[in-house]
Amino acid sequence: MKIAVSKTIGIILRELREAKGLLLREVGAKLSLDPTILSKIERDERMPTKEQVKALSDFYKEQKNDVIIAWLSDKLAYEVQDEDLALEAMKVAEEKVKYITKNKKK
Amino acid sequence: MKIAVSKTIGIILRELREAKGLLLREVGAKLSLDPTILSKIERDERMPTKEQVKALSDFYKEQKNDVIIAWLSDKLAYEVQDEDLALEAMKVAEEKVKYITKNKKK
DNA sequence: TTTTGACTTGACAAATATTGGCAAATATAT
DNA sequence: ATATATTTGCCAATATTTGTCAAGTCAAAA
Numbered sequence: 692m693k694i695a696v697s698k699t700i701g702i703i704l705r706e707l708r709e710a711k712g713l714l715l716r717e718v719g720a721k722l723s724l725d726p727t728i729l730s731k732i733e734r735d736e737r738m739p740t741k742e743q744v745k746a747l748s749d750f751y752k753e754q755k756n757d758v759i760i761a762w763l764s765d766k767l768a769y770e771v772q773d774e775d776l777a778l779e780a781m782k783v784a785e786e787k788v789k790y791i792t793k794n795k796k797k
Numbered sequence: 798m799k800i801a802v803s804k805t806i807g808i809i810l811r812e813l814r815e816a817k818g819l820l821l822r823e824v825g826a827k828l829s830l831d832p833t834i835l836s837k838i839e840r841d842e843r844m845p846t847k848e849q850v851k852a853l854s855d856f857y858k859e860q861k862n863d864v865i866i867a868w869l870s871d872k873l874a875y876e877v878q879d880e881d882l883a884l885e886a887m888k889v890a891e892e893k894v895k896y897i898t899k900n901k902k903k
Numbered sequence: 904t905t906t907t908g909a910c911t912t913g914a915c916a917a918a919t920a921t922t923g924g925c926a927a928a929t930a931t932a933t
Numbered sequence: 934a935t936a937t938a939t940t941t942g943c944c945a946a947t948a949t950t951t952g953t954c955a956a957g958t959c960a961a962a963a
Contacts, residue, residue, distance in 0.1 A: 697892045715910065725952065730910060740951080756882060763877050763886030768893035770876065771869050776862060777894045780869030781887060786803045787874035788883045821939065831924055836939060846922080 700744075700761040701735035707751045707758075708733070722746040738766065806850075806867040807841035813857045813864075814839070828852040844872065 698706075708718055715726040715733075722729075724743060731737040739747065739762065748758040767784075771777035804812075814824055821832035821839075828835075830849060837843040845853065845868065854864040873890075877883035 697889055697896065714908095725954095726909090727911080727954085728952070731912090734911080736912090737951085756885075759880075760882050760886050760889055763880055763882060764889035764893055766876055767873055767886060767890035768897065770872055771894060772897050774865075774869060776866050776869060777898065778891065779862075780866050780873060781891050781894060783803055783866055783870035784873035785884065785887050787870055788877060788887060790803065791874065791878050792883065820937090822937095832938090833925085833940075834923065837941090840940080842941095843922085 697764075698761060699735050700739065700758065700765050701733045703754070703758060703761045704729075704747060704751075705733040707754060718750065722750060735765075738762070738769075803870075804867060805841050806845065806864065806871050807839045809860070809864060809867045810835075810853060810857075811839040813860060824856065828856060841871075844868075844875075 708715075715729050718724070719726040719729050722743075724746065728737065728743075732739045732743070744759060744762045748755045751758055767781070771780055774780065814821070821835050824830070825832040825835050828849075830852065834843065834849075838845045838849070850865060850868045854861045857864055873887070877886055880886065
């Protein structure tokens with residue numbers, strides 16, 4: 692299953708769950724995650740916490756990175772979506788991330 | 798005065814204030830901003846709020862956009878700095894921002 | 904149509920995070 | 934040393950996020 696990379700975290704998680712034919716309740720039980728919270732996450736009403744993303748990306752392990760990237764990119768886009776200078780800021784942020792990464796002790 | 802685009806918001810604000818030869822207290826008075834808070838902002842100990850950035854970027858109006866971009870990009874970089882997939886996520890976030898921007902009613 | 908099961912929605916309190924600003928400490932300059 | 938500028942630590946107030954529950958919708962089965 693190939694997932695378009697720019698879907699929201701919610702859409703991706705819903706597609707993954709439905710592809711497995713699982714219920715909210717079932718995934719929730721596996722991850723000790725209240726099904727109503729998962730419902731909100733899958734409808735992008737709530738952003739999952741870091742721990743929830745960890746659990747979900749481990750559960751859908753074939754698409755682990757897609758899930759994480761969707762989550763991070765949603766958070767990033769959300770942060771600047773109303774700003775005129777959003778795209779310029781994203782470019783600069785990339786430079787900053789590269790700089791930080793490069794100078795990080797292993 | 799040209800400012801390298803990838804400095805932190807704090808460094809930029811400190812340079813701008815010192816270039817004008819102003820004291821924390823003086824800028825603070827103009828902006829109704831407690832000097833100790835400004836001190837923290839200039840040392841990147843605290844992120845300014847949206848309102849504070851508005852006031853500061855208006856005050857340093859020749860570098861208005863540089864200030865805003867530094868602020869936004871700091872927030873973006875901060876959000877993903879510890880993530881292995883940070884750069885991939887930034888690319889995807891850019892696509893998402895472009896998509897959001899394109900489909901936004903004026 | 905009544906019931907059943909899956910999911911959604913709204914409201915709320917508890918937990919977390921952020922903020923402003925004081926008082927004290929430190930640094931800088933005269 | 935004195936005076937001025939900045940930094941630091943702390944904390945209460947405020948704001949945001951989170952988990953949970955009860956009630957709601959919706960579709961399909963009985």
